[in-house]
Amino acid sequence: MLKISDLVVSYGGIEALKGISVDVPDGQIVTLIGANGAGKSTLLRSIIGLVKIQSGSISYNDQTINGLNSQKIVQTGITLVPEGRRVFPNLTVLENLQIGAYMRNDSEGIQQDIEKIYKLFPRLEERHWQMAGTLSGGEQQMLAVGRALMCKPKLLMMDEPSLGLAPLIIKDIFSIIQKINKQGVTILLIEQNANMALKIADKAYVLETGRISMEGTGAELLENPEIKAAYLGKKKHK
Amino acid sequence: MQMELFQAIANMSGANFAQHLVNGISLGSLYALIAIGYTMVYGILLMINFAHGDIVMMACYFAFFGITIFHIPWYITFVGVIIATALLGAIIERTAYRPLRDAPKNSVLISAIGASFLLENLANYLFSGRPMRFPNIPLLSQNISFGSVQIQAISFVIPVITILSLVVLLHIVNHTKIGMAMRAVSKDYEIARVMGVNIDNVISTTFIIGSALAAIGAFMWGVKYPGITPMLGVMPGLKCFIAAVIGGIGNIKGAVIGGFILGLGEIMIVAFFPQLSGYRDAFAFILLIIILFYKPTGLLGEKITEKV
Numbered sequence: 057m058l059k060i061s062d063l064v065v066s067y068g069g070i071e072a073l074k075g076i077s078v079d080v081p082d083g084q085i086v087t088l089i090g091a092n093g094a095g096k097s098t099l100l101r102s103i104i105g106l107v108k109i110q111s112g113s114i115s116y117n118d119q120t121i122n123g124l125n126s127q128k129i130v131q132t133g134i135t136l137v138p139e140g141r142r143v144f145p146n147l148t149v150l151e152n153l154q155i156g157a158y159m160r161n162d163s164e165g166i167q168q169d170i171e172k173i174y175k176l177f178p179r180l181e182e183r184h185w186q187m188a189g190t191l192s193g194g195e196q197q198m199l200a201v202g203r204a205l206m207c208k209p210k211l212l213m214m215d216e217p218s219l220g221l222a223p224l225i226i227k228d229i230f231s232i233i234q235k236i237n238k239q240g241v242t243i244l245l246i247e248q249n250a251n252m253a254l255k256i257a258d259k260a261y262v263l264e265t266g267r268i269s270m271e272g273t274g275a276e277l278l279e280n281p282e283i284k285a286a287y288l289g290k291k292k293h294k
Numbered sequence: 295m296q297m298e299l300f301q302a303i304a305n306m307s308g309a310n311f312a313q314h315l316v317n318g319i320s321l322g323s324l325y326a327l328i329a330i331g332y333t334m335v336y337g338i339l340l341m342i343n344f345a346h347g348d349i350v351m352m353a354c355y356f357a358f359f360g361i362t363i364f365h366i367p368w369y370i371t372f373v374g375v376i377i378a379t380a381l382l383g384a385i386i387e388r389t390a391y392r393p394l395r396d397a398p399k400n401s402v403l404i405s406a407i408g409a410s411f412l413l414e415n416l417a418n419y420l421f422s423g424r425p426m427r428f429p430n431i432p433l434l435s436q437n438i439s440f441g442s443v444q445i446q447a448i449s450f451v452i453p454v455i456t457i458l459s460l461v462v463l464l465h466i467v468n469h470t471k472i473g474m475a476m477r478a479v480s481k482d483y484e485i486a487r488v489m490g491v492n493i494d495n496v497i498s499t500t501f502i503i504g505s506a507l508a509a510i511g512a513f514m515w516g517v518k519y520p521g522i523t524p525m526l527g528v529m530p531g532l533k534c535f536i537a538a539v540i541g542g543i544g545n546i547k548g549a550v551i552g553g554f555i556l557g558l559g560e561i562m563i564v565a566f567f568p569q570l571s572g573y574r575d576a577f578a579f580i581l582l583i584i585i586l587f588y589k590p591t592g593l594l595g596e597k598i599t600e601k602v
Contacts, residue, residue: 125487131490136488138488142485144478144485147474147477156489158471
Protein backbone atom coordinates (compact mmCIF):
# COMPACT_ATOMS: atom_id res chain seq x y z
CA MET A 57 0.00 0.00 0.00
CA LEU A 58 1.13 3.49 -0.81
CA LYS A 59 0.64 5.81 2.13
CA ILE A 60 1.09 9.55 1.90
CA SER A 61 0.87 11.56 5.11
CA ASP A 62 0.75 15.33 5.53
CA LEU A 63 2.71 15.92 2.36
CA VAL A 64 3.88 19.50 1.79
CA VAL A 65 5.66 20.43 -1.45
CA SER A 66 6.77 23.94 -2.44
CA TYR A 67 7.97 25.37 -5.70
CA GLY A 68 9.99 28.55 -5.23
CA GLY A 69 8.16 29.64 -2.09
CA ILE A 70 4.69 28.69 -3.30
CA GLU A 71 3.09 25.71 -1.60
CA ALA A 72 1.74 23.43 -4.31
CA LEU A 73 0.65 20.79 -1.81
CA LYS A 74 -0.39 22.00 1.63
CA GLY A 75 -0.36 18.85 3.72
CA ILE A 76 -2.29 16.09 2.00
CA SER A 77 -2.83 12.48 3.02
CA VAL A 78 -3.71 9.80 0.52
CA ASP A 79 -3.89 6.01 0.83
CA VAL A 80 -3.66 3.74 -2.17
CA PRO A 81 -4.55 0.18 -1.10
CA ASP A 82 -3.14 -2.73 -3.11
CA GLY A 83 -5.18 -3.97 -6.02
CA GLN A 84 -7.47 -0.96 -6.24
CA ILE A 85 -7.98 1.86 -8.68
CA VAL A 86 -7.62 5.12 -6.81
CA THR A 87 -8.30 8.36 -8.58
CA LEU A 88 -7.49 11.94 -7.80
CA ILE A 89 -9.50 14.57 -9.56
CA GLY A 90 -9.07 18.30 -9.54
CA ALA A 91 -8.76 21.36 -11.72
CA ASN A 92 -5.64 22.73 -13.36
CA GLY A 93 -3.09 23.86 -10.81
CA ALA A 94 -4.62 21.90 -7.96
CA GLY A 95 -1.31 20.07 -7.44
CA LYS A 96 -2.19 16.72 -9.00
CA SER A 97 0.94 16.33 -11.09
CA THR A 98 3.07 17.63 -8.24
CA LEU A 99 1.82 14.76 -6.12
CA LEU A 100 2.85 12.13 -8.66
CA ARG A 101 6.18 13.83 -9.31
CA SER A 102 6.98 13.84 -5.62
CA ILE A 103 6.05 10.16 -5.25
CA ILE A 104 8.42 9.16 -8.07
CA GLY A 105 11.19 11.36 -6.68
CA LEU A 106 11.34 14.09 -9.31
CA VAL A 107 10.34 16.77 -6.80
CA LYS A 108 11.82 17.22 -3.34
CA ILE A 109 9.23 17.28 -0.61
CA GLN A 110 9.25 19.84 2.16
CA SER A 111 7.63 17.83 4.92
CA GLY A 112 5.42 14.82 5.47
CA SER A 113 6.15 11.30 4.36
CA ILE A 114 5.57 8.89 1.52
CA SER A 115 5.84 5.19 2.21
CA TYR A 116 5.29 2.16 0.05
CA ASN A 117 4.71 -1.21 1.70
CA ASP A 118 5.96 0.26 4.99
CA GLN A 119 9.21 1.47 3.43
CA THR A 120 9.77 5.21 3.44
CA ILE A 121 10.51 6.26 -0.14
CA ASN A 122 10.64 10.03 0.09
CA GLY A 123 14.25 11.13 -0.27
CA LEU A 124 15.21 8.12 -2.40
CA ASN A 125 16.24 8.77 -5.99
CA SER A 126 13.87 7.85 -8.81
CA GLN A 127 15.86 4.78 -9.72
CA LYS A 128 15.45 3.27 -6.24
CA ILE A 129 11.77 4.22 -6.16
CA VAL A 130 11.16 2.51 -9.50
CA GLN A 131 12.89 -0.56 -8.07
CA THR A 132 10.24 -0.80 -5.35
CA GLY A 133 7.67 -1.37 -8.09
CA ILE A 134 6.23 2.09 -8.68
CA THR A 135 6.14 3.61 -12.13
CA LEU A 136 4.69 6.64 -13.86
CA VAL A 137 2.89 7.26 -17.13
CA PRO A 138 3.66 10.95 -17.35
CA GLU A 139 1.40 13.77 -18.35
CA GLY A 140 1.55 14.43 -22.07
CA ARG A 141 2.86 10.87 -22.62
CA ARG A 142 6.47 11.92 -23.12
CA VAL A 143 7.52 8.90 -25.11
CA PHE A 144 11.08 9.25 -26.44
CA PRO A 145 10.40 10.61 -29.94
CA ASN A 146 13.88 9.74 -31.24
CA LEU A 147 13.65 6.09 -30.17
CA THR A 148 11.70 3.44 -32.03
CA VAL A 149 8.53 1.99 -30.52
CA LEU A 150 10.43 -1.18 -29.64
CA GLU A 151 13.26 0.79 -28.02
CA ASN A 152 10.74 2.76 -25.97
CA LEU A 153 9.47 -0.53 -24.61
CA GLN A 154 12.99 -1.79 -24.01
CA ILE A 155 13.96 1.31 -22.08
CA GLY A 156 10.94 0.70 -19.86
CA ALA A 157 12.72 -2.50 -18.86
CA TYR A 158 16.04 -0.70 -18.39
CA MET A 159 16.61 -2.06 -14.91
CA ARG A 160 15.77 -5.65 -15.75
CA ASN A 161 18.41 -8.10 -16.90
CA ASP A 162 16.28 -11.09 -17.86
CA SER A 163 16.29 -10.77 -21.64
CA GLU A 164 13.90 -13.71 -22.04
CA GLY A 165 11.39 -12.24 -19.60
CA ILE A 166 11.68 -8.88 -21.33
CA GLN A 167 10.97 -10.49 -24.69
CA GLN A 168 7.90 -12.25 -23.25
CA ASP A 169 6.63 -9.01 -21.76
CA ILE A 170 7.09 -7.20 -25.07
CA GLU A 171 4.90 -9.91 -26.64
CA LYS A 172 2.32 -9.35 -23.91
CA ILE A 173 2.29 -5.60 -24.55
CA TYR A 174 1.89 -6.27 -28.27
CA LYS A 175 -1.17 -8.41 -27.47
CA LEU A 176 -2.60 -5.60 -25.36
CA PHE A 177 -1.83 -3.00 -28.06
CA PRO A 178 -1.57 -4.69 -31.48
CA ARG A 179 -0.98 -1.28 -33.00
CA LEU A 180 2.40 -1.09 -31.31
CA GLU A 181 3.54 -4.34 -32.90
CA GLU A 182 2.59 -3.08 -36.36
CA ARG A 183 4.65 0.03 -35.78
CA HIS A 184 7.49 -1.36 -33.67
CA TRP A 185 10.17 -0.06 -36.05
CA GLN A 186 8.80 3.49 -36.26
CA MET A 187 10.19 6.42 -34.35
CA ALA A 188 7.80 7.06 -31.48
CA GLY A 189 7.60 10.72 -32.46
CA THR A 190 5.72 9.73 -35.63
CA LEU A 191 2.87 8.00 -33.76
CA SER A 192 -0.53 9.59 -33.24
CA GLY A 193 -1.50 10.87 -29.81
CA GLY A 194 -3.52 7.78 -28.96
CA GLU A 195 -0.74 5.45 -30.07
CA GLN A 196 1.76 7.44 -28.04
CA GLN A 197 -0.46 7.03 -24.99
CA MET A 198 -0.58 3.28 -25.57
CA LEU A 199 3.18 3.27 -25.89
CA ALA A 200 3.57 5.29 -22.69
CA VAL A 201 1.41 2.75 -20.86
CA GLY A 202 3.25 -0.17 -22.45
CA ARG A 203 6.61 1.36 -21.58
CA ALA A 204 5.54 1.74 -17.96
CA LEU A 205 4.33 -1.87 -17.80
CA MET A 206 7.71 -3.11 -19.00
CA CYS A 207 9.23 -2.61 -15.56
CA LYS A 208 6.63 -4.99 -14.08
CA PRO A 209 5.12 -2.37 -11.78
CA LYS A 210 3.01 -3.17 -8.76
CA LEU A 211 1.73 0.39 -8.67
CA LEU A 212 1.07 2.22 -11.91
CA MET A 213 0.55 5.98 -11.66
CA MET A 214 -1.07 7.72 -14.59
CA ASP A 215 -1.11 11.45 -15.09
CA GLU A 216 -4.08 12.52 -17.21
CA PRO A 217 -4.01 9.69 -19.74
CA SER A 218 -7.08 11.12 -21.50
CA LEU A 219 -5.55 14.53 -22.15
CA GLY A 220 -5.96 15.61 -25.76
CA LEU A 221 -7.35 12.30 -27.00
CA ALA A 222 -10.54 11.61 -28.95
CA PRO A 223 -13.50 10.29 -26.89
CA LEU A 224 -13.38 6.83 -28.47
CA ILE A 225 -9.69 6.45 -27.69
CA ILE A 226 -10.29 7.67 -24.14
CA LYS A 227 -12.79 4.84 -23.75
CA ASP A 228 -10.17 2.35 -24.95
CA ILE A 229 -7.58 3.72 -22.58
CA PHE A 230 -9.94 3.46 -19.62
CA SER A 231 -10.92 -0.10 -20.44
CA ILE A 232 -7.23 -0.96 -20.68
CA ILE A 233 -6.63 0.64 -17.29
CA GLN A 234 -9.27 -1.67 -15.85
CA LYS A 235 -7.75 -4.66 -17.64
CA ILE A 236 -4.31 -3.88 -16.21
CA ASN A 237 -5.85 -3.49 -12.76
CA LYS A 238 -7.52 -6.91 -13.03
CA GLN A 239 -4.08 -8.41 -13.64
CA GLY A 240 -3.15 -7.27 -10.15
CA VAL A 241 -1.58 -3.87 -10.74
CA THR A 242 -2.64 -1.10 -8.38
CA ILE A 243 -3.57 2.09 -10.20
CA LEU A 244 -3.27 5.69 -9.06
CA LEU A 245 -5.03 7.73 -11.68
CA ILE A 246 -5.03 11.48 -11.99
CA GLU A 247 -7.68 12.96 -14.20
CA GLN A 248 -9.52 16.07 -15.21
CA ASN A 249 -12.03 13.84 -16.92
CA ALA A 250 -13.79 13.27 -13.58
CA ASN A 251 -16.73 11.39 -15.02
CA MET A 252 -14.69 8.59 -16.57
CA ALA A 253 -12.24 8.42 -13.69
CA LEU A 254 -14.87 8.21 -10.94
CA LYS A 255 -16.75 5.48 -12.80
CA ILE A 256 -13.83 3.07 -12.67
CA ALA A 257 -12.41 4.15 -9.31
CA ASP A 258 -12.67 2.12 -6.11
CA LYS A 259 -11.61 5.15 -4.16
CA ALA A 260 -11.42 8.81 -5.06
CA TYR A 261 -9.98 12.05 -3.76
CA VAL A 262 -10.73 15.60 -4.81
CA LEU A 263 -7.77 17.93 -4.78
CA GLU A 264 -8.37 21.69 -4.61
CA THR A 265 -5.48 24.17 -4.54
CA GLY A 266 -3.15 21.87 -2.67
CA ARG A 267 -5.65 20.37 -0.23
CA ILE A 268 -7.85 17.29 -0.25
CA SER A 269 -11.36 18.69 -0.13
CA MET A 270 -13.28 15.43 -0.37
CA GLU A 271 -12.81 11.69 -0.45
CA GLY A 272 -14.96 8.62 -0.82
CA THR A 273 -15.67 5.75 -3.17
CA GLY A 274 -15.92 6.56 -6.86
CA ALA A 275 -19.67 5.95 -6.79
CA GLU A 276 -20.19 8.22 -3.79
CA LEU A 277 -18.40 11.13 -5.39
CA LEU A 278 -20.24 10.61 -8.67
CA GLU A 279 -23.49 11.20 -6.78
CA ASN A 280 -22.19 14.11 -4.70
CA PRO A 281 -24.02 17.32 -5.73
CA GLU A 282 -20.97 19.55 -5.26
CA ILE A 283 -18.83 17.30 -7.41
CA LYS A 284 -21.57 17.18 -10.00
CA ALA A 285 -21.64 20.95 -10.12
CA ALA A 286 -17.90 21.54 -10.07
CA TYR A 287 -16.49 18.67 -12.13
CA LEU A 288 -19.23 16.91 -13.99
CA GLY A 289 -20.91 19.98 -15.48
CA LYS A 290 -24.32 19.24 -13.98
CA LYS A 291 -26.50 21.66 -12.06
CA LYS A 292 -26.34 21.55 -8.29
CA HIS A 293 -30.04 21.54 -7.37
CA LYS A 294 -32.05 19.42 -9.61
CA MET B 295 39.77 37.64 -57.99
CA GLN B 296 38.00 35.42 -60.50
CA MET B 297 40.88 35.67 -62.93
CA GLU B 298 43.26 34.66 -60.19
CA LEU B 299 41.11 31.65 -59.37
CA PHE B 300 41.15 30.49 -62.96
CA GLN B 301 44.86 31.07 -63.02
CA ALA B 302 45.27 29.01 -59.84
CA ILE B 303 43.14 26.18 -61.19
CA ALA B 304 45.01 26.23 -64.47
CA ASN B 305 48.33 26.07 -62.68
CA MET B 306 47.27 23.21 -60.47
CA SER B 307 48.04 19.78 -61.80
CA GLY B 308 45.86 16.81 -61.00
CA ALA B 309 48.49 15.44 -58.67
CA ASN B 310 48.68 18.70 -56.77
CA PHE B 311 44.94 18.77 -56.40
CA ALA B 312 44.94 15.19 -55.15
CA GLN B 313 47.52 16.19 -52.56
CA HIS B 314 45.33 19.03 -51.30
CA LEU B 315 42.31 16.76 -51.30
CA VAL B 316 44.07 14.17 -49.16
CA ASN B 317 45.26 16.86 -46.78
CA GLY B 318 41.79 18.39 -46.60
CA ILE B 319 40.14 15.06 -45.90
CA SER B 320 42.63 14.19 -43.18
CA LEU B 321 42.29 17.60 -41.50
CA GLY B 322 38.51 17.28 -41.80
CA SER B 323 38.68 13.84 -40.17
CA LEU B 324 40.58 15.28 -37.22
CA TYR B 325 38.07 18.09 -36.84
CA ALA B 326 35.23 15.55 -37.05
CA LEU B 327 36.70 13.35 -34.30
CA ILE B 328 37.08 16.28 -31.93
CA ALA B 329 33.76 17.90 -32.88
CA ILE B 330 31.87 14.75 -31.89
CA GLY B 331 32.92 15.32 -28.27
CA TYR B 332 31.38 18.79 -28.28
CA THR B 333 28.19 17.68 -29.92
CA MET B 334 27.61 14.61 -27.70
CA VAL B 335 28.09 16.56 -24.50
CA TYR B 336 25.84 19.32 -25.78
CA GLY B 337 23.21 16.78 -26.82
CA ILE B 338 22.99 15.43 -23.30
CA LEU B 339 23.87 18.27 -20.94
CA LEU B 340 23.00 21.24 -23.19
CA MET B 341 26.35 22.75 -22.29
CA ILE B 342 29.51 23.54 -24.22
CA ASN B 343 32.47 21.71 -22.78
CA PHE B 344 35.08 24.41 -23.21
CA ALA B 345 37.72 22.12 -21.75
CA HIS B 346 37.40 19.75 -24.70
CA GLY B 347 40.15 21.46 -26.73
CA ASP B 348 42.43 21.30 -23.72
CA ILE B 349 41.72 17.60 -23.39
CA VAL B 350 43.18 17.31 -26.91
CA MET B 351 46.26 19.19 -25.69
CA MET B 352 46.66 16.94 -22.65
CA ALA B 353 46.39 13.87 -24.89
CA CYS B 354 49.34 15.19 -26.93
CA TYR B 355 51.41 15.57 -23.77
CA PHE B 356 50.42 12.07 -22.64
CA ALA B 357 51.74 10.76 -25.96
CA PHE B 358 54.92 12.82 -25.60
CA PHE B 359 55.57 11.39 -22.14
CA GLY B 360 54.76 7.83 -23.17
CA ILE B 361 56.97 7.71 -26.23
CA THR B 362 59.71 10.30 -25.74
CA ILE B 363 60.23 10.11 -21.98
CA PHE B 364 59.29 6.55 -21.09
CA HIS B 365 60.19 4.96 -24.45
CA ILE B 366 56.99 2.95 -24.63
CA PRO B 367 56.28 1.68 -28.18
CA TRP B 368 53.99 4.12 -29.94
CA TYR B 369 51.13 1.68 -30.53
CA ILE B 370 50.97 0.82 -26.83
CA THR B 371 51.22 4.51 -25.99
CA PHE B 372 48.37 5.18 -28.41
CA VAL B 373 46.08 2.83 -26.45
CA GLY B 374 47.37 4.25 -23.16
CA VAL B 375 46.69 7.82 -24.31
CA ILE B 376 43.10 6.92 -25.22
CA ILE B 377 42.53 5.40 -21.79
CA ALA B 378 44.22 8.22 -19.87
CA THR B 379 42.38 10.92 -21.82
CA ALA B 380 39.02 9.20 -21.40
CA LEU B 381 39.72 9.07 -17.68
CA LEU B 382 40.66 12.75 -17.65
CA GLY B 383 37.38 13.61 -19.38
CA ALA B 384 35.43 11.61 -16.80
CA ILE B 385 37.32 13.28 -13.94
CA ILE B 386 36.58 16.76 -15.32
CA GLU B 387 32.89 15.89 -15.58
CA ARG B 388 32.88 14.45 -12.07
CA THR B 389 34.59 17.42 -10.43
CA ALA B 390 33.63 20.44 -12.51
CA TYR B 391 30.17 19.65 -13.90
CA ARG B 392 28.41 17.05 -11.78
CA PRO B 393 28.29 19.17 -8.61
CA LEU B 394 26.47 21.79 -10.68
CA ARG B 395 23.87 19.42 -12.11
CA ASP B 396 20.95 21.35 -10.64
CA ALA B 397 22.57 24.79 -11.00
CA PRO B 398 21.64 27.30 -13.72
CA LYS B 399 23.21 26.57 -17.11
CA ASN B 400 25.41 29.65 -16.94
CA SER B 401 27.17 28.32 -13.85
CA VAL B 402 28.12 25.13 -15.67
CA LEU B 403 29.37 27.15 -18.63
CA ILE B 404 31.57 29.25 -16.36
CA SER B 405 32.81 26.09 -14.68
CA ALA B 406 33.72 24.73 -18.12
CA ILE B 407 35.75 27.86 -18.90
CA GLY B 408 37.41 27.43 -15.50
CA ALA B 409 38.26 23.80 -16.27
CA SER B 410 39.77 24.93 -19.57
CA PHE B 411 41.98 27.57 -17.91
CA LEU B 412 42.95 25.12 -15.22
CA LEU B 413 44.17 22.56 -17.76
CA GLU B 414 46.07 25.19 -19.78
CA ASN B 415 47.81 26.61 -16.74
CA LEU B 416 48.43 23.20 -15.25
CA ALA B 417 50.14 22.15 -18.47
CA ASN B 418 52.12 25.39 -18.51
CA TYR B 419 53.24 24.75 -14.93
CA LEU B 420 53.98 21.04 -15.30
CA PHE B 421 55.40 20.89 -18.82
CA SER B 422 56.55 24.55 -19.23
CA GLY B 423 55.37 26.78 -22.04
CA ARG B 424 58.35 25.80 -24.19
CA PRO B 425 57.11 23.99 -27.29
CA MET B 426 57.95 20.32 -27.34
CA ARG B 427 58.14 18.06 -30.29
CA PHE B 428 55.57 15.32 -30.69
CA PRO B 429 57.49 12.04 -30.89
CA ASN B 430 58.49 11.06 -34.37
CA ILE B 431 56.86 7.85 -35.53
CA PRO B 432 58.64 7.08 -38.83
CA LEU B 433 56.00 4.61 -39.96
CA LEU B 434 53.32 7.31 -39.81
CA SER B 435 55.27 10.43 -40.67
CA GLN B 436 57.20 9.08 -43.68
CA ASN B 437 56.50 10.63 -47.02
CA ILE B 438 55.05 8.52 -49.77
CA SER B 439 55.88 9.72 -53.28
CA PHE B 440 53.35 9.84 -56.07
CA GLY B 441 55.30 11.10 -59.05
CA SER B 442 56.02 14.73 -58.31
CA VAL B 443 53.98 15.01 -55.08
CA GLN B 444 54.74 13.63 -51.67
CA ILE B 445 52.06 12.85 -49.12
CA GLN B 446 52.65 11.87 -45.50
CA ALA B 447 51.51 8.37 -44.62
CA ILE B 448 49.51 9.76 -41.67
CA SER B 449 47.27 11.65 -44.09
CA PHE B 450 46.03 8.31 -45.38
CA VAL B 451 45.87 6.71 -41.95
CA ILE B 452 43.75 9.48 -40.42
CA PRO B 453 40.60 8.98 -42.54
CA VAL B 454 40.78 5.20 -42.07
CA ILE B 455 41.07 5.44 -38.27
CA THR B 456 38.33 8.08 -38.26
CA ILE B 457 35.93 5.89 -40.20
CA LEU B 458 36.67 2.93 -37.91
CA SER B 459 36.04 5.12 -34.86
CA LEU B 460 32.77 6.38 -36.32
CA VAL B 461 31.56 2.85 -37.04
CA VAL B 462 32.27 1.85 -33.44
CA LEU B 463 30.66 5.04 -32.12
CA LEU B 464 27.49 4.63 -34.18
CA HIS B 465 27.25 1.01 -33.09
CA ILE B 466 27.46 2.05 -29.44
CA VAL B 467 24.93 4.84 -29.83
CA ASN B 468 22.41 2.95 -31.95
CA HIS B 469 22.70 -0.67 -30.90
CA THR B 470 23.65 -0.91 -27.23
CA LYS B 471 21.71 -0.42 -24.05
CA ILE B 472 23.87 2.48 -22.87
CA GLY B 473 23.56 4.09 -26.33
CA MET B 474 19.79 3.82 -26.14
CA ALA B 475 19.92 5.43 -22.71
CA MET B 476 22.10 8.23 -24.11
CA ARG B 477 19.59 8.98 -26.83
CA ALA B 478 16.74 8.88 -24.33
CA VAL B 479 18.51 11.16 -21.85
CA SER B 480 19.28 13.67 -24.60
CA LYS B 481 15.56 14.04 -25.32
CA ASP B 482 14.02 13.81 -21.87
CA TYR B 483 16.32 13.16 -18.93
CA GLU B 484 13.53 13.38 -16.40
CA ILE B 485 11.52 10.55 -17.91
CA ALA B 486 14.70 8.57 -18.55
CA ARG B 487 15.29 8.82 -14.82
CA VAL B 488 11.76 7.55 -14.16
CA MET B 489 12.58 4.55 -16.39
CA GLY B 490 15.40 3.75 -13.98
CA VAL B 491 18.24 5.09 -16.13
CA ASN B 492 21.18 6.24 -14.03
CA ILE B 493 21.75 9.69 -15.50
CA ASP B 494 25.18 10.11 -13.93
CA ASN B 495 26.46 6.92 -15.56
CA VAL B 496 25.13 7.99 -18.93
CA ILE B 497 26.79 11.40 -18.65
CA SER B 498 30.10 9.86 -17.54
CA THR B 499 29.97 7.47 -20.48
CA THR B 500 29.35 10.38 -22.83
CA PHE B 501 32.44 12.18 -21.55
CA ILE B 502 34.50 8.99 -21.75
CA ILE B 503 33.51 8.38 -25.37
CA GLY B 504 33.97 12.03 -26.40
CA SER B 505 37.38 12.23 -24.73
CA ALA B 506 38.52 8.91 -26.20
CA LEU B 507 37.68 10.17 -29.70
CA ALA B 508 39.49 13.42 -28.90
CA ALA B 509 42.52 11.38 -27.84
CA ILE B 510 42.54 9.47 -31.12
CA GLY B 511 42.31 12.79 -32.95
CA ALA B 512 44.99 14.37 -30.78
CA PHE B 513 47.48 11.58 -31.37
CA MET B 514 47.14 11.84 -35.12
CA TRP B 515 47.13 15.62 -34.89
CA GLY B 516 50.47 15.39 -33.12
CA VAL B 517 51.98 13.21 -35.84
CA LYS B 518 50.80 15.65 -38.51
CA TYR B 519 51.51 18.93 -36.68
CA PRO B 520 54.26 18.01 -34.21
CA GLY B 521 54.60 21.19 -32.10
CA ILE B 522 53.06 20.76 -28.63
CA THR B 523 52.35 23.74 -26.37
CA PRO B 524 49.90 24.23 -23.49
CA MET B 525 47.75 26.41 -25.76
CA LEU B 526 47.73 23.85 -28.55
CA GLY B 527 44.10 22.90 -27.95
CA VAL B 528 42.60 26.38 -28.15
CA MET B 529 42.38 26.86 -31.91
CA PRO B 530 41.38 23.28 -32.85
CA GLY B 531 38.94 23.36 -29.95
CA LEU B 532 37.29 26.52 -31.25
CA LYS B 533 37.19 25.25 -34.80
CA CYS B 534 35.75 21.91 -33.84
CA PHE B 535 33.11 23.66 -31.78
CA ILE B 536 32.31 25.67 -34.90
CA ALA B 537 32.21 22.43 -36.91
CA ALA B 538 29.68 21.04 -34.43
CA VAL B 539 27.56 24.20 -34.71
CA ILE B 540 27.71 24.17 -38.51
CA GLY B 541 26.53 20.56 -38.60
CA GLY B 542 23.83 21.18 -36.01
CA ILE B 543 24.98 20.88 -32.44
CA GLY B 544 23.73 17.75 -30.72
CA ASN B 545 23.82 15.77 -33.94
CA ILE B 546 26.74 13.34 -34.38
CA LYS B 547 26.47 13.08 -38.16
CA GLY B 548 26.26 16.86 -38.31
CA ALA B 549 29.52 17.17 -36.39
CA VAL B 550 31.24 14.86 -38.86
CA ILE B 551 29.90 16.79 -41.85
CA GLY B 552 30.82 20.10 -40.23
CA GLY B 553 34.33 18.82 -39.54
CA PHE B 554 34.86 17.82 -43.15
CA ILE B 555 33.47 21.10 -44.49
CA LEU B 556 35.87 23.04 -42.29
CA GLY B 557 38.91 20.87 -42.98
CA LEU B 558 38.42 20.71 -46.73
CA GLY B 559 37.45 24.38 -46.93
CA GLU B 560 40.54 25.53 -45.07
CA ILE B 561 42.96 23.51 -47.17
CA MET B 562 41.27 24.40 -50.46
CA ILE B 563 41.27 28.11 -49.69
CA VAL B 564 45.00 27.99 -49.13
CA ALA B 565 45.42 25.87 -52.25
CA PHE B 566 43.42 28.07 -54.59
CA PHE B 567 44.15 31.46 -53.05
CA PRO B 568 47.69 31.25 -51.73
CA GLN B 569 47.61 34.99 -51.09
CA LEU B 570 44.74 34.41 -48.60
CA SER B 571 46.63 31.80 -46.59
CA GLY B 572 47.03 34.31 -43.75
CA TYR B 573 43.24 34.26 -43.38
CA ARG B 574 43.11 30.49 -43.10
CA ASP B 575 41.83 30.56 -39.54
CA ALA B 576 39.28 33.24 -40.38
CA PHE B 577 37.51 30.85 -42.76
CA ALA B 578 35.91 28.89 -39.91
CA PHE B 579 34.61 32.01 -38.23
CA ILE B 580 33.24 33.52 -41.43
CA LEU B 581 31.48 30.25 -42.17
CA LEU B 582 30.09 30.25 -38.63
CA ILE B 583 28.64 33.74 -39.09
CA ILE B 584 27.07 32.77 -42.41
CA ILE B 585 25.52 29.63 -40.91
CA LEU B 586 24.22 31.49 -37.89
CA PHE B 587 22.61 34.00 -40.22
CA TYR B 588 20.93 31.61 -42.61
CA LYS B 589 20.48 28.34 -40.68
CA PRO B 590 21.04 28.94 -36.98
CA THR B 591 20.23 25.33 -36.07
CA GLY B 592 23.01 24.06 -38.33
CA LEU B 593 22.85 21.87 -41.41
CA LEU B 594 21.30 18.81 -39.72
CA GLY B 595 20.00 20.53 -36.60
CA GLU B 596 16.42 20.24 -35.52
CA LYS B 597 14.25 23.09 -34.54
CA ILE B 598 14.55 23.46 -30.81
CA THR B 599 11.29 23.97 -29.01
CA GLU B 600 11.68 25.14 -25.45
CA LYS B 601 9.48 23.23 -23.06
CA VAL B 602 7.37 25.52 -20.91
